[in-house]
Amino acid sequence: MDQAVPSTTFVNDRNIKRQKLEETTNNNINRLLITHFEDLSNELIYQIFELLDSYDVYIIFSNLNLRIENLRTNSNLRINLDLSSISKSNFQHYYKEIIIPHQLRINSIRLTNxxxxxxxxxxxxRLTSLCQLEKLIIHNIQMHYLEELLISLxxxxxxxxxxxxxxxxxTNPSxxxxxxxxxxxxxxxxxxxxxxxxxxLLLETTNEYSSIEHLIIRNDISFHHLDILLxxxxxxxxxxxxNIFRLKDNPTNIRPIILNKLSHILFxxxxxxxxxxxxxxxxxxHRIEVLCIxxxxDMKYLDANQWEQLIINHIPYLRIFDIQYTYTVHKDNQIMACNSAxxxxxxxxxxxxxxxxxxHLHGWIKNWDNRIFYSTNPYRRKYFTLYGETGQLEKKIHLNTVLHVHIRSLQAIINCIYYFPRVTKITFEHIFDISPDSIATSLNCIIPLKQITKLVVNCHCFSFEQIIQILCLTSNLCIMILKSIYLSIPDYWSLQQNENFQKVSKTNQITNITIEExxxxxxxxxxxxxxxxxxxxxxxxxxxxxxxxxxxxxxKTNENIRRLFSLCLTHESKSLVETLKTFIESEKLLDNYFLEFFEDKLYLYW
Structure with a gap:
């Protein structure tokens, strides 16, 4: 239920910062009739520095003039390091120019490489020197490094x-x-x-307890293991x-768990x-006030009387009850359908x-009726799935909390009764034959495509021409994940000369692409x-x-890939490591690079 989790996505933060920067700068420039950046006040320049990534501040303003350089280097502003997208050579430069001189100002670090x-x-x-560090995001770290890191923290x-x-x-999470x-x-x-x-899971018996107040577990966990952690x-x-579940052979905790401060549960x-x-x-x-499920x-989740008794007897302080129950019914098995009573x-x-x-809504996909029963008034989740529900409203219903829309049919787009003003991620599934011109136009009627930063196309019938149509309207897209590349008309040359192709090539901001097949x-x-x-x-x-x-x-000569510095090769074997290394060196393709193999993936970084 990622829709209920506070977002840690730096891409969204950057877009918000960019908008704030434009508003702040434009308002002040218009008010003061200033035409040169150097004429801005120190306070305004500091505001601009805060809204930019620290490395961008260094690249843009370093050695601009003595005053700006002093403001940049002598500032007490906190530094937030995002090292998720930086080349090997730039990282070394970043380390020497940003991390070492300003380690006492580093407030947060994000590492995904x-x-x-x-x-x-x-x-x-240099953890022992980062005494001001408050936030740390660590993704894609190997376990032996993580174990050492947690001790140092x-x-x-x-x-x-x-x-x-x-x-x-x-192997041993304890x-x-x-x-x-x-x-x-x-x-x-x-x-x-x-x-x-x-x-x-066997934690050490100790009289020490954690100070954690806000815990999010995104991996699979059983109720039994959860009880131990709590x-x-x-x-x-x-x-x-x-992803919580109940194992049949797990013992049930017989001792009550006392969490008198617990007020929010999202499962x-x-x-x-x-x-x-x-x-x-x-x-x-507990004193649960908010319950999101x-x-x-199990159709018993749709038994209102059971819920009523549970809430009255065991969750008396509940203010917000948010449930989302999904199920599918085959056209030949209507006996399994939910009783409207x-x-x-x-x-x-x-x-x-x-x-x-x-x-209680439903939408047909082939022979299956996809049904969903969910809480409204208001809709609080950050995730919404469109199955194909229909409606005729003069004005669409705004769902202001939704950040990710999952679309499972073309009909869901055309007949959607909702508008999603804050969505930044779209996922497509089960999209069937449609004309390239229709999908982007219809989609823009329910989602402001300009603010989309991530696009996932998890179906085969979505043509590359349709992708281009959407990219024409998603100028801030950064991440794109495609099941495959499919051309309805395999004429590569004419496609590249197409006006929309040329427009997208010149304006899009995509930096991260995954092709699954x-x-x-x-x-x-x-x-x-x-x-x-x-x-x-x-x-x-x-x-x-x-x-x-x-x-x-x-x-090294292709201008279209001059910014590429990282590859992940999927469905590979470990034996390919030496083969690839030999090929790179014999062809003199790279001088300084890292090569690693994990599971069935080969990672190359330069």
Whole structure:
């Protein structure tokens, strides 16, 4: 239920900062009739510095003039390091010019590049000097580095926010949790682990308890393991579990867990019955005020009377009840459909008095009726799925909390009764044959496409021409994930000469692309020509064109790939490491690079 989790996406932050920067600068320039940046006041320049990435400030303003240079170097403004998208050579420069001179001003660090953790210039090697560090986001880190890191973090006196997502599997999560819980001032913790199914969780018995108040668990976790963790977090106020389940052979906790400060619970549950959830929450001593649940399978979640009794007897302080229950019914199996009388029970006086309202919608995809029962008035989630519901309204209903829209049919776009003013991510599935001109126009009627930063196309029938139509209206798109590249008319030359292709190539801001299925060399060339600002590419290269594709992507003369510095090659074997290394060196494609293999992926960074 990622829609209910506070966002940590730096892409969105950058767009917000860009908008604030434009507004601040324009307002002040218009008011003061200033025509040169150097004429701005110190206060306004500091505001601009705060809204920009620290490396951008260095690149743009370094050595501009003595006054600006003094403001930049002698400032007490906090520095937020985002090292998620930086080349190897630029990182070394960044380290010398930003990290070393200003380490006492570093307030937050975001690392997602697996090669930086073991880099000689990694900021994590200077943790003891980062005494002002408050926020740390660590993704794609190897477990042996993470274990060392968590020990080092204990010396940081102000670290209150931690976000961890390792790249490899965890065989023994106990000591990882134990080290996290020992961080002295940690308040916010978000974790996403790849834990093996047979992992055992046994934390050390101690009188010490964690200071964590806000916990988000994005990986699979059973109720049994969750109970163990909660027994060490007595100050918890907010709990979110995005993949919670109940194992049949797990023992049920017989001792009540006392969490008197816990007020918010957000659960996405799978293979968990209503009775199992009821048993868990009745065993919890709490003061829950907000309960958000996403689930499926067990129709008992649609029993209003059961919910009414549970809330009255065990969740008496509840102010917000937010449920989303999804299920599918085959056209030949209508006996499994939800009884409308059961849904009507949610219109009783109990629900009306609390102003809790619900909707029950459905949409057909081939032979399946996709149904969803969810809370409204208002709709609070950051995620919304369009199945194909229809409606005729003079004015669309605005869903202001939604940041990610998942679209599962063309009809869902055409007949949508909603408008999503704050959406930044779109995911497509089950999109069938439509004309290239219609989808972008229809989509722009329900979503302001200009603000989209991430696009996911998880279907085969979505043609490349349709992608281009959407890109014409998504000028701020940064990340694009495609199932495959499909051309309705395989005329590559005429497509590249197309007016829309040329427009997108000149204006788009896409830096990160993933192609999940095999990508032919000619398709790779087309993609690179369309997105010349590309920095990171994840791709499955066919064996017969492997060397040709690598030679093309590492070419030093192709202007379209001059910004590319990172490759992830999927569906590969470990034996390819030496083969690729030999090929790169024999062809003299790169002078200074890192090469790593994890699971079935080969990572190249230069």
């Amino acid at each position: 697996l090669f930086i953790y073991n880099h000689p210039f990694s900021p994590l090697r 204990r010396v940081l006196p102000k670290l209150y926010s931690l976000d961890i997502e390792p790249i490899d599997n965890i 000591h990882i949790y134990d080290r996290i819980f020992r961080l002295p001032v940690l308040k916010y913790c978000q974790i996403s682990f790849k834990i093996k199914p047979n992992a055992i 027994s060490f977090i007595p100050h918890l106020r907010y709990l979110s579990c995005l 996405q549950m799978r293979h968990t019955t209503f009775d199992q959830f009821k048993q868990w929450i009745t065993n919890l001593s 996403s689930t499926k399978y 059961e849904i009507e029970q949610f219109n009783s006086s109990f629900w009306i008095e609390r102003q809790w309202s619900f909707e 095999k990508c032919k060399l000619i398709d790779t060339r087309l993609l690179v020509a369309l997105c010349p600002r590309l920095e990171h590419l994840t791709i499955h290269i066919p064996t017969d064109v492997f060397q040709l594709t690598i030679r093309f992507l590492l070419s």
